Amino acid sequence: MYPILLLTLLINAVAMKQVDPKVELVANNMEWLGQAAVKVICQGKTIYIDPYKLTKSDSADIVLITHSHSDHWSIDDIKKVVTSKTTLIAPIECLDEVKDLPAKAKIGVIPGFKQTVDGIAIEAVPAYNVVKTKFHGRDKNFVGYILNLDGVKLYHTGDTERIPEMKSINADIILLPLGQTYTMNSVEEAAESAKDVKASIAIPIHYGMYEGTSADAEKFKSLLEGSITVIIKKPR
Known part of the structure; x- marks a missing residue:
């Protein structure tokens, strides 16, 4: 029995992708604000993605929007974090609604967009439904974002x-x-997505408000046990 247990532990240890301390630092410093909203501070810059139901104002250097649905493109919340120093990056269809917003720059994106802003490399990648196409059709050109944060690649998938x-x-x-x-069509599908991108850390979001539960997050963690570190954050 003991040799089998030891072998199992050894296999799990080999399978688990080791987490670089820099990667761990970025993950630990990221705040989940509920739904798909996150705040990241890195390289002295404050970054918001899909700000929603914010409880206080802030001064963002970069604001990234994945798509035009109201729980991601919330103009009231965007106004809470956009100042004259902010670069606002969003799908092209969104920007007509914020012509008077006092941002330093407003950049419209589609999948394939790449640009370095304030020293941070940003790439927009596709985000869409394969099955539930009426919600996020591929033709909508909704996006996720990959950020290079001091050598650490952070991928916010958007709604996909x-x-x-x-x-x-x-x-x-x-x-x-x-x-x-x-x-996602299932928690299992979400877990496979984390494996697809070869992540060392996976952080579940977009649950607990309109869809998905805390039990789903725990299931997600158990599915990836031994292969990917899962951090379950509490929304702030």
């Missing part, structure tokens, strides 16, 4: 199912939805 493009992405950290009504 598991898509073929994920296999060509290499990310250290993946932030992905667990809800199964509008995004």
